[in-house]
Amino acid sequence: MPTPFLYRRLVTNVPGNTGTLSEPNGTPEPRFALQATVYWMRALTILANHQGIDWFSMEPFYADVQRANLSEPAVNTVFEQLLMSLHHLAALHAMVRAGSDHDLARVAVMTWYYGSYCAATAMVAAQDGSLQDDHTATANQWDRQIASSGLIPPPFNLRLTTMLKKDAEAEITEMRNGSKFMVNNRPSHVNDAIGACASYLSGTRTYRERQITEGLKVRELKKLNLLNFRTPEAKQLRDSRLRGKSLGFLHQAFRYRGKANYRDALFLTYEVQVGAILDGFIADTASVLKAFPTAAGAFCSRRVTSADWNAFIDDLNEHLHLAVMPRDVWNRYGN
Numbered sequence: 001m002p003t004p005f006l007y008r009r010l011v012t013n014v015p016g017n018t019g020t021l022s023e024p025n026g027t028p029e030p031r032f033a034l035q036a037t038v039y040w041m042r043a044l045t046i047l048a049n050h051q052g053i054d055w056f057s058m059e060p061f062y063a064d065v066q067r068a069n070l071s072e073p074a075v076n077t078v079f080e081q082l083l084m085s086l087h088h089l090a091a092l093h094a095m096v097r098a099g100s101d102h103d104l105a106r107v108a109v110m111t112w113y114y115g116s117y118c119a120a121t122a123m124v125a126a127q128d129g130s131l132q133d134d135h136t137a138t139a140n141q142w143d144r145q146i147a148s149s150g151l152i153p154p155p156f157n158l159r160l161t162t163m164l165k166k167d168a169e170a171e172i173t174e175m176r177n178g179s180k181f182m183v184n185n186r187p188s189h190v191n192d193a194i195g196a197c198a199s200y201l202s203g204t205r206t207y208r209e210r211q212i213t214e215g216l217k218v219r220e221l222k223k224l225n226l227l228n229f230r231t232p233e234a235k236q237l238r239d240s241r242l243r244g245k246s247l248g249f250l251h252q253a254f255r256y257r258g259k260a261n262y263r264d265a266l267f268l269t270y271e272v273q274v275g276a277i278l279d280g281f282i283a284d285t286a287s288v289l290k291a292f293p294t295a296a297g298a299f300c301s302r303r304v305t306s307a308d309w310n311a312f313i314d315d316l317n318e319h320l321h322l323a324v325m326p327r328d329v330w331n332r333y334g335n
Contacts, residue, residue, distance in 0.1 A: 010266060022263055030267035033259065034274065035184045036200060037109070037267070038281050040256075043187045043196035045284040047155035048291040050190050055331040058298030061153055065302035074129035078300050079312050081122035085293045086329065088115030090322035092286040097323075101278040105268045106260050112285040113257035119296035120146070120250050126303035127151075135254055143248035146299075152249075153295055158197055159248035163205050163212070164239055168247075172202050186277075204252050212245070213238055290329060297330040 008016045012026030019026045051057075070078075088111050095104045095111070117135065120142040125131055127145045132138040146152050147159050158175060160168045181187060181195025183203070213229065220237055221228075229238050260268065268274070301309045316326040 004270075006266065007270070020263075027264050027266065030264065030270055032184060033264055033267040034277060036203065037256070037259070038277050038284075039183050039186050039196055040200040040252075041112075041281065041284045041288060043183070043193035043200070044155050045287045046187055046190060046193035047197065048288055050193075051154050051291075053153055053291040053294055055294060055298060055329070058153070058295055061295075062151075062298050062302050065151070065299060067305065068126065068129070068303045070126070070129050070304065074125050075304050075308060077125040077131055078122045078304060081118045081125065082293065082297055082300060082312075082330075083316065085115045085118035085122065085289075085296070086316075086320075086324060086326065087322065088112070088118065089286065089289050089293060089329070090324040092282065092289055093323040095282045096286055101281050102269070102274065105278055105281055108282045108285050109260035109268075110257060112289050113253050115289045116250070116253050116292050119293040122300055123151070123296050126300040139248070139250040139254055142250045143246055147248045148246065151299060155193075155197055156249045156292060156295070158201060159246060160201060160205060161246050163209055163242040163245045163247055165205075165209065165242075167243070168202070168205050172198050175201070200252065201247065204255055205247055207255060208245075208247060208251070209242060212241055216241065290324075294329050301330070 003014060003016070007030075008014055009018050010020060010023075010027050011017060011029055012019075012023075013029075014026065017026040091111050092108060092115070095108055098104060101108075117138065121131065121138055123146050124138065124141045128141075130141070132141055143159060147157055148161075150157070160171050162168055162171070175198045176195055179191050179195030179198070181192040181199070183196040183199040185192075185196075187193040187196045216238060217228075221234060224233065229235050268278070304312075313326050313330055320326070
């Protein structure tokens with residue numbers, strides 16, 4: 001059987017491949033990208049359900065979080081971002097009801113990402129009263145101020161403190177806790193899901209290392225008249241840069257969005273590799289997104305005044321008409 005037209009033209013290592021303007025050597029093999037996309041979300045769903053993330057489990061988790069003296073614009077930003085996160089969650093629930101995972105998969109990834117991004121933005125604003133200029137800065141601040149401080153429950157707390165390969169591999173091994181499971185297979189229980197999440201985190205580290213080292217080649221190595229990282233000086237430069245960078249949930253989510261939004265058109269849509277793999281995918285995105293803003297809202301409710309939080313919840317429950325309402329996700333502490 002002849003190789004399909006688009007597959008032959010786009011995919012790397014296929015005879016006759018001519019690539020694209022952004023991927024002149026060809027795009028990745030779509031089957032592997034699809035498996036990682038779907039099975040990472042399945043793993044997160046399993047772990048979030050196992051953790052039992054809901055409002056009442058988050059009350060004791062955030063019991064020691066203190067009220068903050070936030071400016072009114074900062075409080076308004078917290079509420080604005082939580083509302084936008086809720087809207088994205090409601091959209092995912094509508095997509096689940098549509099029952100068309102294949103048609104909506106790419107849009108679901110985008111909706112899931114922005115719902116997560118808005119919830120994370122709300123947490124950072126609640127923590128230090130700041131709003132970052134771009135997505136990378138938000139991911140960095142969320143990882144430093146929230147994840148590294150133990151202010152988010154599993155599975156969203158899974159992170160690397162370094163991107164230096166040998167040190168990161170040791171952290172991945174510890175994270176796996178004996179699980180050998182990889183993200184290119186569908187997880188079915190907690191041990192599988194831990195391995196799949198560790199596998200996805202490891203893959204993201206490799207991807208980010210490649211980005212960082214390519215950037216170093218273009219800038220720092222060029223200034224030093226060096227072509228590669230074979231010299232001690234170049235290795236030291238590379239390792240110092242990698243050692244100082246952490247990698248967390250929001251960094252992974254940002255990469256996840258980029259693949260769906262900007263490139264690799266085949267992997268969510270094309271031919272036999274899609275099959276039944278996508279069935280249930282949007283339901284998983286909705287489950288994970290509900291868990292993350294639930295935790296974010298519980299944290300934010302401890303940082304703003306109880307009067308403001310209660311007024312926020314009452315206002316939204318009265319005036320919104322979404323498939324998912326605030327009372328379905330958040331509650332009132334009343335203290």
